[in-house]
Amino acid sequence: MKQLPFLARLDATDTAQLKILCEQLLDRKPLSGAKGFGVSDEIAVLIAAQACLLVLKLDLALYDDLSAIIVFPDAFGVRQQHVDEAGVVHEWDEELAGEAVEQGGAVVLSWHDVALQQVPGATHNIVIHEFAHKIDMGRGAANGCPPCLPVLHEPALLNDWAAVFSAAYQDFCAQVDQMEERLPPDFDPDRAEDAKLYEQLAASLPLDPYASRDPAEFFAVASEAFFVDPEPLAEGYPQVYRKLTAYYRQNPLDRGRCGQ
Template identity: 60%
Template sequence: MNDFRDNRPMQWLRRLFHRHVPRIPDALWRDCVARLPFLQRLPPHDLERLKRLCEALLDKKTFTSAGGLELTDEIAVLIALQASLPVLNLTLDLYDDMAGIIVYPAAFVVPQSEMDEAGVVHEWRAPVSGEALDAGGAVVLSWEDVEASDAPGYNVVIHEFAHKIDMGDGGANGCPPFLADYHRDIGPQAWQREFTAAYEDFTRQVDALDRQLPDDFDENDDVHASLHEALFAELPLDPYAASHPAEFFAVASEAFFVLPQPLADAYPEIYRLLSRYYRQDPLGAARHDAS
């Protein structure tokens, strides 16, 4: 693995690291912002605050490359930029439970386990695009999947950092920590009630669609894949949100920032709660820009 502080391409960051909080060159910042269409809703003063937050995150956390990836300024800034967006109106303290960020060139393989209804634990290894490790662990990302963040509603960086926020008061369970300085208008009981109801409703929808797939469904079969895409296209969230309450929160968070309208249409209370939690209103900003 390569640490960004010793990586040759990151000359501006290495040069300034021991003197000041690193300043991102303006041209690099503009290029990174331009690559993320969902940032266009932010007014200039918010973008400037986001830049300072991004610089602080780069200063506080170690970026490490793995799997032969050459870690560049652009990679570090693009990831830090997207990681900073959820806490734009909150605090970087929500990422205290994070050792650093590890970036692979593409999907990486991690051990998986699951207990079936009979109590038997099944273990296997599978490629993943991102992972947030609890108990002070790192956020691990696939750069190939980070670059795919322009896909509708998909953002692996926001997804994994939402998990890190969720882990702030223990393991990820879909109920993030409520901070006294920011979240006095959110009732934990109301949060649990609304998220549980939305998660159960979404799970029912996914289960109903799953039953329409062939018993021998194979995602590598073109016909089966086309049927799956057609069936699940109208869902307001990626079906992965049905796998666990923590995944519902993380998928809803990435949709909130990247493609909020379907989420708001299907689950207006979830959109409202996320807006209160993150202290941002992407749809309100879009309506303001259009007026």
């Protein structure tokens, strides 16, 4: 776990608490491999530790809706469905690195993709992303507004949550639109040169462009950034950063940058 700077920066008390939560999570929720993937104890602890970081100062009850954690060796295919404005149902297969299934469903992860992010300096984290969705799903379908815990959260926390997040979301979508206008007309993400250009342009944004997909993704991507790479988020959207600090009851920026 020490290879993950955002876990290595926790103080001794928090590390001890994280350990307890990991044991409880692995005790309560089945974690298994799919497609022949063998989940070692080390992998189980690594995934559980990142899942528990989100609820370190909250309550594991936020994962009551989680049925299991399933780990595939690599990206897995999922049948997606979308009903457009005309009522036409569109279906397609999508390869995913992670998925959080709502209404008592599992968190499904691709180990190949998780492992790529288990290095110092990584700015993405699928485990944190999917578990943020799972917390968000505690009030039904994910919408970017997670449930409050009456004992731990100020009652006013959610009052202006939607206003703060939707202003940031709108601004971010506009920034992504502006970025995309700078791409060549024949832009092809599968072409190395274009992919590099996209990466360079996206790096100037406070969050990964995927956050512009919808408000639920904005919350999951912002949560991911909050724990793993908080500086650009805190600078770009200080109000969102403050809300997440109040929600998760942690301030990753205060933990310093030792080890990274």
